[in-house]
Each structure stands twice: as structure tokens, then as C-alpha cells.
Amino acid sequence: MSIPTADSAAGQAVKAADRAHVFHSWSAQALIDPLAVAGAEGSYFWDYEGNRYLDFSSQLVNTNIGHQHPKVVAAIQEQAAKLCTMAPGFAVEPRSEAARLIAERTPGDLDKIFFTNGGAEANENAIRLARLHTGRQKVMSTYRSYHGATANAIALTGDPRRWANETGVSGVVHFWGPYAYRSNFHAENEAQECERALEHLEQVIAFEGPGTIAAIILETVVGTAGILIPPAGYLAGVREICDRYGIVFILDEVMAGFGRTGAWFAADHWGVTPDLLTFAKGVNSGYVPLGGVAISGEIAATFAERPFPGGLTYSGHPLACASAVATINTMAEEGIVENARSIGENVLGPGLRELAERHPSIGEVRGLGVFWALDLVKDRGTREPLVPYNAAGAANAPMAELAAACKQRGLWPFVNMNRFHVVPPCTVTEEEAKAGLAVLDEVLSLTDAHAV
Numbered sequence: 004m005s006i007p008t009a010d011s012a013a014g015q016a017v018k019a020a021d022r023a024h025v026f027h028s029w030s031a032q033a034l035i036d037p038l039a040v041a042g043a044e045g046s047y048f049w050d051y052e053g054n055r056y057l058d059f060s061s062q063l064v065n066t067n068i069g070h071q072h073p074k075v076v077a078a079i080q081e082q083a084a085k086l087c088t089m090a091p092g093f094a095v096e097p098r099s100e101a102a103r104l105i106a107e108r109t110p111g112d113l114d115k116i117f118f119t120n121g122g123a124e125a126n127e128n129a130i131r132l133a134r135l136h137t138g139r140q141k142v143m144s145t146y147r148s149y150h151g152a153t154a155n156a157i158a159l160t161g162d163p164r165r166w167a168n169e170t171g172v173s174g175v176v177h178f179w180g181p182y183a184y185r186s187n188f189h190a191e192n193e194a195q196e197c198e199r200a201l202e203h204l205e206q207v208i209a210f211e212g213p214g215t216i217a218a219i220i221l222e223t224v225v226g227t228a229g230i231l232i233p234p235a236g237y238l239a240g241v242r243e244i245c246d247r248y249g250i251v252f253i254l255d256e257v258m259a260g261f262g263r264t265g266a267w268f269a270a271d272h273w274g275v276t277p278d279l280l281t282f283a284k285g286v287n288s289g290y291v292p293l294g295g296v297a298i299s300g301e302i303a304a305t306f307a308e309r310p311f312p313g314g315l316t317y318s319g320h321p322l323a324c325a326s327a328v329a330t331i332n333t334m335a336e337e338g339i340v341e342n343a344r345s346i347g348e349n350v351l352g353p354g355l356r357e358l359a360e361r362h363p364s365i366g367e368v369r370g371l372g373v374f375w376a377l378d379l380v381k382d383r384g385t386r387e388p389l390v391p392y393n394a395a396g397a398a399n400a401p402m403a404e405l406a407a408a409c410k411q412r413g414l415w416p417f418v419n420m421n422r423f424h425v426v427p428p429c430t431v432t433e434e435e436a437k438a439g440l441a442v443l444d445e446v447l448s449l450t451d452a453h454a455v
Contacts, residue, residue: 014039014051028152029164043070046428046435048415056410059427059439060417064226064258064374065284068330068339069428075290078329079322086321091118091314097324104331105286105297108267111276113297117311118319122257122283123151125294126220129279130155131313132298133218133251136305141211143204143219145180147228150220150255159220162228163393178207180221182231184367184378185386197234205244213248218279223269226258227419230376232369238275245278251302253279257294258374261285262334262429265344265372272371278302285429287330293323334429343372343429350433351375351425354440364389364450375425382455388421389450401453408446414439 017039027035041051046069049055061067068075082097089095102116117132119125130142144150146161157165158173169175179187181200188199208216219241225231238254245252254277259269263285266272270280279302283294317323334340347370355375359365366380379389379402390399402418409416417424423443427436 009053010041010051014041017051045069045071046431054413056413056415057427057435057439057442058415059409059425060415061373061426061428062289063284064263064417064424064426065289067262067285067343067429068288068333069430072288072330072333072430074333075287075326075329078325079290082322082325088317089321090316091318095319095321095324097321097328098319101319101324101327101331104328105282105295108331109280109297110268110270110274112300113276113280114300115298115303117296117298118324119283119294119296119315120292120317120320120323121151121294122255122281123153123156123294124315125257125281125283125296126150126156126159126253126255127153128313129220129253129281129296130159130218132279132296132302132311133253135312136302137217137249137251139215139217140174141176141216142174143176143178143207143211143216145221145225146177147180147182147225147231148222148255149227150222151257176207176211176216178204180225180231181234181237182229183234184369193234194236197237197240200234200237201240201244204241208244208248208250213250216248216250218251218253219245220253220255222255222257222259223273224259224264224371224374226374229378229419229422230370230374230424232371233273235273238270238273242275242277251279252277253281255281257281257283258285261330262340262343263372263374263426265340265347267340269371285330287323287326288428290326290330291320291323292317293320293327337430339429342431346427346431346433346436347372347375350436351440354437355425358440358444358447361444362447362451364447364454370425373425373427373429373431377423377425379421379423379450381453384455389453390421392420394420401450404449405446408449409442412442412446414442 039051047055105116106114144159148161150156150159157168158175181196183193183196190196190199256268260282278299280297287293355368359368364379365377367378381387390402406416406418417426
């Protein structure tokens with residue numbers, strides 16, 4: 004891997020233009036200091052000073068096939084030479100082929116694909132489909148969740164980014180999903196957690212009125228809010244509840260899909276088929292914006308002769324779909340999903356559990372594939388989080404210090420609240436994964452200093 008010669012002047016020019024004109028998401032604009040990135044390849048990216056970073060964040064947990072995969076870059080270039088754009092109402096080869104390849108891999112009869120530009124729009128349209136299909140309005144989602152930043156998607160979201168954005172009249176009802184390590188149900192084991200979480204869901208449905216609820220939406224594996232693996236039987240239990248009350252079951256696989264958990268879709272681990280499945284991110288590793296909804300036969304039939312009142316100018320954009328075709332084919336040809344599973348089972352899982360034996364600030368290790376989290380604590384006995392919920396400023400100093408130490412050592416982290424997420428590309432090698440764990444082993448001494 005070659006890194007361009009350092010060019011400080013170019014980097015300063017990029018940074019100056021950014022600071023003068025770019026308005027960044029989720030940020031107080033005067034308080035941020037974006038890194039000027041010069042290039043990327045595989046599991047790494049680098050700045051204009053020649054500093055290289057092992058990307059343990061996969062950017063926003065989306066570069067599943069790594070940076071600049073030559074087969075996908077070539078596919079985008081070839082499609083641009085043939086047909087850059089075409090309205091969604093036409094049948095074009097990359098759109099048709101992308102839909103076919105996705106439908107081949109989705110569970111059950113989710114054979115119709117509605118394309119969007121990303122995950123938030125996918126969830127928006129899934130909710131629209133569910134409401135129109137059922138004639139009901141309410142949608143249920145968990146508190147520990149993130150579903151996107153558009154109007155309905157942010158209302159569905161459980162984390163604090165919702166607070167400043169919701170209107171209070173969205174028709175969204177939140178409930179507690181399973182999280183055995185910090186159980187809301189005083190469960191003593193995962194079986195109890197599953198049983199009590201399902202009982203809680205049933206109670207909320209009863210008090211909201213089953214006939215008013217259009218859909219329940221869950222991240223198959225909760226992503227940004229903690230990489231929470233559902234206990235055995237939970238997703239099947241939700242599926243049964245939805246069937247009993249005529250509620251549409253939506254699985255949000257925007258982050259968990261396309262190899263991230265060591266399976267094409269996380270739902271495959273539990274053999275559960277939703278009515279709607281949303282995707283984005285890993286479908287083409289974010290090389291061109293793309294997302295979508297995989298739709299069951301029953302819901303698709305609702306719109307056989309009744310127009311679906313939704314659409315996007317760039318739905319199924321040819322360049323995006325061409326990149327998805329190349330990504331999916333490359334993942335199959337190169338065994339990338341299998342690599343993610345192997346790295347999780349043989350390197351990240353054992354390596355992180357070994358770190359937990361040495362570092363008292365690690366309360367719990369959880370994950371699948373290349374989708375892991377360390378739940379960091381002040382006290383293992385009480386499980387008190389290392390920093391308070393939604394901490395900022397001085398209250399968040401231990402996590403900020405941890406992230407800064409990683410970057411200083413060439414490891415780009417994904418840190419959220421009291422958690423360190425280990426989410427490298429699905430193409431990460433054993434050597435790269437172990438290098439990242441070695442850095443993590445070193446910097447966790449900083450969080451250990453805050454632990455009992």
C-alpha cells in the first residue's frame with residue numbers, strides 16, 4: 004500500500020475551505036476540527052501529513068468492503084461511461100440486476116426492492132408502506148435505537164438525537180428492548196430477559212390498542228446504541244406477536260446487513276423473516292449513496308393496482324446500483340461475508356474477551372462478525388457506566404481521552420457514550436485486526452484509571 008508524499012499546504016487548503024463553507028452534521032460548528040483526508044485504501048486512510056489510520060470505525064460502519072476496492076471503482080467508472088442517470092420509471096440494467104441480487108439474499112419472500120438514497124429514507128418508506136398496508140398509524144420502536152435523521156426516522160430513534168427533532172405528534176411509541184447486561188426487567192439471565200421483554204412489549208401493545216399499531220421496527224442487532232445482540236427467541240417472539248395482531252414487522256438492517264455480522268443479513272442468524280427489511284450502508288459500502296426496502300409479497304400486492312404514493316428522483320440511481328452489483332458480486336467471489344464471520348469468531352471475539360480479563364474498565368464484551376462493543380464501566384460490580392448517559396464536555400472526558408489516544412497511535416475509533424465499538428471493514432485481515440487490538444490494549448489503561 005502506497006501513501007502519497009505529505010503535502011501540508013494542500014491539506015491546509017482543504018481544511019480552510021471546509022471551515023469556511025461546510026456545515027457539518029450533528030456538530031457545534033465552532034467546536035469541531037475535521038481531519039483533512041488525502042486518501043484511503045482497504046482498511047486504512049491517511050491525512051495530508053502522511054499519518055495513516057487503521058479504520059476501526061468503517062467510517063460510519065458502512066465501508067464493509069473497505070476503501071477503494073478496485074472492482075467497485077471500475078464498475079462505477081464503466082457505468083458512468085455507459086449511462087450516468089435515468090429516471091426511476093425506466094427499466095435499466097444496473098437497477099434490475101441490483102434488485103435481483105439483493106432479493107436473492109433477503110430472507111423469505113422479500114423479493115421486491117424499493118430503492119432510496121440511504122437508510123433514513125428506507126425507514127421512512129417502510130413506515131409509509133406499513134401504514135398504507137394496514138390502514139393504521141402508530142409505529143413502535145425501542146428506546147435504544149437509531150433509525151435515521153429524517154422526520155419519521157428520527158421520531159422512531161430512541162437515542163438523544165431524537166430530543167431536539169421530534170414534534171410530539173408523530174404516532175411513534177417507544178418501548179424497552181432486551182439488554183441483559185443492563186436489564187430493565189430485573190432479569191437474571193438471557194432467557195428471563197427474552198421472556199420479560201416480550202411480556203413488556205405485549206403490555207405496551209395492549210395499552211396502546213393493537214388495532215391502532217401499523218408496525219414494530221427493530222434493528223436486528225442494535226447498532227449505534229450499543230451493538231445489542233437479541234437473546235435467542237426474541238425476534239421469533241416479536242414475529243409471533245406481529246402475526247397475532249396484524250402488525251407489520253420491520254427489521255432495520257441498515258448497519259447490520261451485508262456481511263457486518265458474518266451473514267448476508269443479521270436476520271439469518273435467527274431464521275426470522277420480517278415483512279419489510281431496510282438496508283443501505285454495506286449494500287455498496289457507501290461508494291455512492293444507496294438504500295432501500297425489501298418488501299414481502301403480501302405488502303407488494305397491496306400496491307399492485309393501487310399507486311404507492313412515494314418516490315425519489317434518484318431512486319435506483321444507475322451509478323449507485325452498478326456499485327451495489329459490483330459490491331455484492333465481489334463479496335460473494337472473495338468470501339468477504341465468510342471472512343467477517345471468521346475474524347469475529349477467531350480474532351475479535353477471543354481477543355476482546357482476553358482484553359476484558361486484563362482491563363477492569365471493560366464491563367461486557369458483545370458482538371458478531373465485525374460488529375463488536377466494549378461496554379466500559381467504573382465498577383464491574385455495580386455496572387455503573389464509565390461516563391453518564393449522553394455525557395458531554397468534562398463529564399465525557401474519559402471517553403474523549405480514549406478516542407484521542409487511539410488516533411495518536413494510528414487507530415481510528417468508533418466511540419459512543421460509554422462504549423467502544425470495534426467495527427472494522429468486513430475485509431479486515433487477521434494481522435490488521437490484531438494490530439487494532441494491540442492499540443486498544445494499550446489505551447485501555449486510560450479508562451482503567453477511572454475504574455474501581
